C-alpha cells in the first residue's frame with residue numbers, strides 16, 4: 608500500500624471509475640488543494656458551506672477502475688489539464704489507491720461483498736474523513752426488471768445488472784452516501800428503501816455540467832417572461848471516452864432522455880405540440896479532435912405577443928471534466944453534510960446539480976433549484992442543532 612498522506616482529509620471520495628476523465632480531474636483538484644487551494648476552492652459552490660465537515664480543501668481520493676495503468680498515465684492520456692500544470696502533483700497522484708474492479712462475471716452478491724471489504728479498508732486508512740461513493744462509470748443502459756424487484760435479497764440474486772449497482776449497494780450497506788453522476792439508473796425502489804431505512808443520502812442522476820445547465824437557466828428565463836418556446840435544437844460535439852461511448856445508441860438513450868425531458872418539465876408544456884411531435888432535438892456527436900474540449904450549439908425559437916417569432920443562439924465552448932470535477936466535489940460535500948445531519952434517502956433538492964434529480968417533486972426551474980439548495984442547507988444546519 609502507498610505511504611500515508613501527511614494531511615488529515617475531511618471527505619473521502621471513493622470513486623467508481625477513478626481513472627476516467629472526471630475521476631482523474633477530481634484527483635488533480637484534490638492534489639492541487641493540498642498545495643494551493645485557491646484555484647480549486649474558487650470554483651466550488653460549497654467552499655463556504657458545511658464548516659462541520661472540516662477543511663473544505665482537504666479531500667482524499669481512492670476508488671476502483673478496470674484500467675491497469677498508473678493514475679499519472681491516465682491523467683496524461685485524458686489530457687484534461689496540461690502536464691506542466693500537474694507535474695508537481697505526480698507524487699500525490701502516485702499515493703492514490705485505485706483498486707481493480709470486481710470481476711465482471713462474478714455474482715452481484717459476491718461483487719458487493721468484495722467492494723464492502725475494499726470500502727472498509729479505505730475508511731480505515733482515512734479514519735477522520737467522511738466517506739462518499741461517487742459513481743463515474745461509463746454511461747450504460749437501463750435494466751427495466753430491476754425496478755420491479757421488491758427485496759434486497761431478490762436484488763442480490765439478480766443476474767442482469769450494471770456494474771454501477773454493485774458499487775451503490777455496497778456503499779448503502781456500508782452506510783456510505785452515494786453521488787450518481789452518471790445517467791445510469793441505480794436508484795431502484797429497493798435501493799431507495801434501504802437508503803431511507805439506513806439514513807444514507809442518495810444524490811443523482813446525470814450531472815448537469817454544460818449545455819443542459821444553461822438550458823435550464825434560459826428556459827427558466829423565457830418562462831419567467833411568458834415567452835413561448837416553439838423549438839429548441841441542441842448539438843454537442845466531444846472527443847473524450849464519454850463521447851465515444853455515447854455513440855452507442857443504447858448507452859446514449861438514458862442521457863438523451865434526461866437532456867430532453869427536462870425542457871417540457873420546466874416550461875409546463877410540450878415543446879412542438881403545434882407540430883404534433885417534439886421540436887426539442889438533442890444530438891451528441893463523437894468528434895475526436897476535440898478531446899475533453901466539448902462544444903455545444905443551441906438554436907432557440909420562441910414567440911412573443913401576436914405570435915411573432917424570435918430566435919436566440921448559444922455557443923458553449925466548454926471543458927467537460929473541468930466543469931464536472933468541481934461538481935463531483937461539491938456533491939460529495941453535500942451528501943457528507945446530509946449524512947452527518949441524519950438526512951437520508953433520495954435528495955431531490957439537489958436538482959440544481961443534475962439533469963434528472965432523484966426523489967419526489969424535484970425543483971424544476973433555475974429559481975426553484977437555487978431556492979431548494981438554500982432550503983436544504985438550512986435544514987442541514989437545523990438538524991445539526
Ligand SMILES: NC(=O)c1ccc[n+]([C@@H]2O[C@H](COP(=O)([O-])OP(=O)(O)OC[C@H]3O[C@@H](n4cnc5c(N)ncnc54)[C@H](O)[C@@H]3O)[C@@H](O)[C@H]2O)c1
Nearest residue numbers: 624626627628629672673708745746770789814816848849
Ligand atoms: N463530463 C461531463 O460533463 C458529464 C456530465 C454528466 C454525466 N457524465 C457522466 O459521468 C460518467 C464519467 O464520465 P467520464 O468522462 O469520467 O468517463 P470516462 O469514460 O473517462 O471514465 C469512466 C471510467 O470508468 C472505468 N470503468 C469502466 N468499467 C468499470 C468498472 N466496472 N469498475 C470500475 N471502473 C470502471 C473506465 O476504465 C474509465 O476509466 C459517465 O457516465 C458520463 O456520462 C459526465
